Amino acid sequence: MVRLAINGEERELDVDPAMPLLWAIREQLGLTGTKFGCGIAQCGACTVHLNGVAIRSCVMPVSAADGGDITTIEGLAATAPGPGLHPLQQAWIDEQVPQCGYCQSGQLMSAAALLDNNPNPDDAAIDAAMAGNVCRCGMYGRIRRAIKQVASQSVVETYVPGEADHG
Amino acid sequence: MGKWTRRAFITTGVLGGGALAVGVALRPGHRAPGVAGEVTEDGESLINMWVKVGADNRVTLIAPHSEMGQGAHTALTQMLADEMDVRWEDIAYQEAPAIDAYANWALGKGFILGDADIPAVLVPTVNGAFLQVAKAMKLQVTGGSTSIRATGVYGVRVAGAAARELILEAAAERWGVASSVLVARDTHVEDPASGRRAPYAEFAAEAATRAPSATPRLKSPEDFRIMGTSRPRLDVPTKVDGSAQFGIDAQVPGMHYAAIRQAPVFGAKLVDVDAEPAEVMPGVKQVVRLNNAVAVVADSYWTASQALGRLDPRWEETENDAVDSDALKRRFQDSLANAREGGGPAQDEKSGDADGAFADAAAVVEASYHVPYLAHACMEPMNATARFGDHSCEVWVGTQNPLGFRHEVAAALELDLDAVTLHQHYMGGGFGRRAIGDVAIQAALIARDAGVPVKLIWSREEDVRHDHYRPSVTSSFRAGLNAEGDVVAWENAYHDKHEPAEAPLIPYAVPARRIGHTNAPTHVPFGPWRSVDHSQHGFFTEAFFDEVAVAAGRDPFALRMSLLKGRERHQQVLRTAAEMARWDEARPRGYGRGISLQESFGSIVAQVVDVHIEDGGLSVDRVVLAIDPGFAVSPDGLTAQMESGVIFGLTAALYGEISIERGAVVQSNFHDYPMLRMDKAPNIETHIINSYEAWGGAGEPGTPGIAPALVNAVFDATGIRVRELPLAKQDFSDWG
Numbered sequence: 026m027v028r029l030a031i032n033g034e035e036r037e038l039d040v041d042p043a044m045p046l047l048w049a050i051r052e053q054l055g056l057t058g059t060k061f062g063c064g065i066a067q068c069g070a071c072t073v074h075l076n077g078v079a080i081r082s083c084v085m086p087v088s089a090a091d092g093g094d095i096t097t098i099e100g101l102a103a104t105a106p107g108p109g110l111h112p113l114q115q116a117w118i119d120e121q122v123p124q125c126g127y128c129q130s131g132q133l134m135s136a137a138a139l140l141d142n143n144p145n146p147d148d149a150a151i152d153a154a155m156a157g158n159v160c161r162c163g164m165y166g167r168i169r170r171a172i173k174q175v176a177s178q179s180v181v182e183t184y185v186p187g188e189a190d191h192g
Numbered sequence: 193m194g195k196w197t198r199r200a201f202i203t204t205g206v207l208g209g210g211a212l213a214v215g216v217a218l219r220p221g222h223r224a225p226g227v228a229g230e231v232t233e234d235g236e237s238l239i240n241m242w243v244k245v246g247a248d249n250r251v252t253l254i255a256p257h258s259e260m261g262q263g264a265h266t267a268l269t270q271m272l273a274d275e276m277d278v279r280w281e282d283i284a285y286q287e288a289p290a291i292d293a294y295a296n297w298a299l300g301k302g303f304i305l306g307d308a309d310i311p312a313v314l315v316p317t318v319n320g321a322f323l324q325v326a327k328a329m330k331l332q333v334t335g336g337s338t339s340i341r342a343t344g345v346y347g348v349r350v351a352g353a354a355a356r357e358l359i360l361e362a363a364a365e366r367w368g369v370a371s372s373v374l375v376a377r378d379t380h381v382e383d384p385a386s387g388r389r390a391p392y393a394e395f396a397a398e399a400a401t402r403a404p405s406a407t408p409r410l411k412s413p414e415d416f417r418i419m420g421t422s423r424p425r426l427d428v429p430t431k432v433d434g435s436a437q438f439g440i441d442a443q444v445p446g447m448h449y450a451a452i453r454q455a456p457v458f459g460a461k462l463v464d465v466d467a468e469p470a471e472v473m474p475g476v477k478q479v480v481r482l483n484n485a486v487a488v489v490a491d492s493y494w495t496a497s498q499a500l501g502r503l504d505p506r507w508e509e510t511e512n513d514a515v516d517s518d519a520l521k522r523r524f525q526d527s528l529a530n531a532r533e534g535g536g537p538a539q540d541e542k543s544g545d546a547d548g549a550f551a552d553a554a555a556v557v558e559a560s561y562h563v564p565y566l567a568h569a570c571m572e573p574m575n576a577t578a579r580f581g582d583h584s585c586e587v588w589v590g591t592q593n594p595l596g597f598r599h600e601v602a603a604a605l606e607l608d609l610d611a612v613t614l615h616q617h618y619m620g621g622g623f624g625r626r627a628i629g630d631v632a633i634q635a636a637l638i639a640r641d642a643g644v645p646v647k648l649i650w651s652r653e654e655d656v657r658h659d660h661y662r663p664s665v666t667s668s669f670r671a672g673l674n675a676e677g678d679v680v681a682w683e684n685a686y687h688d689k690h691e692p693a694e695a696p697l698i699p700y701a702v703p704a705r706r707i708g709h710t711n712a713p714t715h716v717p718f719g720p721w722r723s724v725d726h727s728q729h730g731f732f733t734e735a736f737f738d739e740v741a742v743a744a745g746r747d748p749f750a751l752r753m754s755l756l757k758g759r760e761r762h763q764q765v766l767r768t769a770a771e772m773a774r775w776d777e778a779r780p781r782g783y784g785r786g787i788s789l790q791e792s793f794g795s796i797v798a799q800v801v802d803v804h805i806e807d808g809g810l811s812v813d814r815v816v817l818a819i820d821p822g823f824a825v826s827p828d829g830l831t832a833q834m835e836s837g838v839i840f841g842l843t844a845a846l847y848g849e850i851s852i853e854r855g856a857v858v859q860s861n862f863h864d865y866p867m868l869r870m871d872k873a874p875n876i877e878t879h880i881i882n883s884y885e886a887w888g889g890a891g892e893p894g895t896p897g898i899a900p901a902l903v904n905a906v907f908d909a910t911g912i913r914v915r916e917l918p919l920a921k922q923d924f925s926d927w928g
Contacts, residue, residue, distance in 0.1 A: 040492070041492075041494065041495070043494075044492065044494040044495075045494065048492060048493055048494045052449070052492050052493065053492075055443070056434070057434070057437075057440075057441040057443075058433070058434020058435065059434070060438075060440070060571070060572070060620070061440065061573065061649065062571055062572075062573070062652065063652045063861055063862050064651060064652055064861075065652075065861055065862075065863065067861060067862035067863055068571065068862055068867075070571060097434065098433065098434035099433070099434045101433075102433065110432070110433070114432040114433060117428075117432045118424065118428055118429060118432060121424065121425060121428060121828060121832060122428075122432075123261065123425075123427075123428050123431035123432065124260075124261025124262065124263075124832065124836055125260050125261030125570075125571065125572070125618070125619060125620050125621045125622075126261060126427070126428075126430075126431030126436050126438075126618065126620070127438060127570075127571040127572045127620025127621060128571050128620075129431050129432060130434050133432065151870070152870055152871035153871075155869075155870045155871075156869045156870050156871040157869075158869075158870070159571065159862065159867045159869060160571075160839075160870075161569060161570060161571045161621050161623075161840075161867065162261050162621065162836045162839075162840075163835060163836045163837075163838065163839020163840055163842075163843075163868070163873070164832070164835065164836065165839065165868075165869075165870040165873035166835060166873065166875065166876060167832070167835070168870065169870065
């Protein structure tokens, strides 16, 4: 028996401990927003957060997540303050990022983990965090713009006029 | 059961003529009660086949095109909203059901006639003969970049204008005024004289019983309010919160999961398999033997795929078991050589005296180009869910051809068409692959055998190894130059002609041209791949043209411009891209700039690519693209398609190669069939030129021009002429 907290809800799963977390999420828990793309951690479509860290759920045995706290795309909005969408989800709409949309759950989960660790990433940091996520529709420029849109918002929110002068 | 190819489609489609889309679209709803039952709910009036109005004044477009991220749903909805004067907030899109009444034939028409030959909208409304042809074609294809330029222009706009007129007529009759004094605005009818105003919904039921005009009046571009503006895509919100339903997300009560392994060598059959190692595993329901594959059905996909791994199926030996990529390449070269000796290849185009021009030429440039097979590698691996009941079958799948899939499944299972129901889903990429029904047929056969609903998911390895590939092609060229450096002759022979027929032709005014093809069939299945034959020939012709320019001592941009006299749209597009990219700007050693021009699917595209060599590696820095699509219905949607098409073509040019060993595909997943990633993606600038000529396509025209502009830039940077893709094979270690 594997115990998980998935999007804040405690669940017990009676499955093969070797089953990748991806299939447990999709088939046992019925959360289909997390996608299967390659099965070998090469495309990032299956990205979820385990204890706040972006991981490829297609290669992580469900047993390795035992006792862990998992966030999927369905729970992303609730991780941000306030009602409604996560700021990245709104930025994805503003920049009209998705085309087919299949990779976007994974893209958003990777981007959210990036901004949690680095609220104002430069291009190299964005490349490093996002190069594991393939977008076959090629929307990399829009993904980059959307991440920067949110990053710049966070700078505005934390900037206190005059504060730097007192440093 | 016929395998769908664009070739077959065109042969059939020639019969279609120009009137059908209009006829189907305008057919009044009350003349099709069976259809109304399929597409309307209580309180909704089907004004014509493609337009319904609800009691809440909500207007819905019902159109036969599927969504794979290309934005067709949104752009088509814009076209209806504008022609019908519906507020954007009041309109919705509903994908037409997979029934014969919504067969579309537009793809074929776009290919066959070219839109310029269609006599606008002035055609009879309901023409029974044409309708029968459409039904016989059994197709409902989203492909060929036709949604806007064919279905939208000849179907949706007409349907919207006709519906608007009927609503005005119904209102005029009720209010006792002439319809000409009434105004349609914001989903309401207004009578300026009396100040009366009422929503469309009040007249919809009456409008649905009236006969439409044969020639509804369309808006002029200066009156467009919604066409030509960028509206947020209707499908985007569901694609940021995980709620969009792709085929792989289908849920059916009692559903089991299937994993499949297909014969590695195309055409081989399954001889035998010992099912026991799989069937002893807990959770496994059964092993299913198909003609050319073995599948395991289990209570989870993980169990099914683990059990499949335990099987050791025996495949039939075939005559292709020893074939490899080198042998295929020799076959292609032999085909071209034999044709040269045997009286020449079949002619695509012949003009002027090529023999004489070459005999008199001061210099002759010769080169041979080659591209490999390519897989589509949609992010969503092929999958379908099926439930087989009492002589009936339901299929849940994302497809570019819902009606065609339904016919294919019915034929494969020997069911009446009426016994097969198809539930369409979003597609996680299509690019042509999801026009081919193999996975839907497999799911239906497995579900029938297993006696339970089954979701069949191909592994990525199956997806890469059992595609219908972009064909591998060799193309050989000769060009003749006179003493002044003018291009006087152009000769091109390649093997295997598919579609579109004009793909190998060039827009340049070379006096003597001879272009032709041979046939060198292989056992490797092929299918449409984003931009189809333009993807190969765009590379071949525009890269070779660059070689010719260099040999002639001419600037590649200037030489193109000089040979495009009278083709003002082409010149304008090329000039725009060159100016925006600062074509003439000097670049340092190791930096290069290349240009290309390609007309495809009704749109003209020029691209300028900047590259540089750094640490022995190639960096693609910037792409500047100019497009004349006639008219951009959604400028941001068109821009997104250009960005997407460029990355798709760039991925292929840099990395794409499917190779054959012992009759089978070597590559298997993204580690050996790599995709372009964010860290290597260039900045892409798109410039749109609305010429208001015939409206062109968007999904494909961005793809063909990137590979030639790229290799031309590589030559500019290094002097290395790349004639065979992918570029990953090229060694730049001496550079930078």
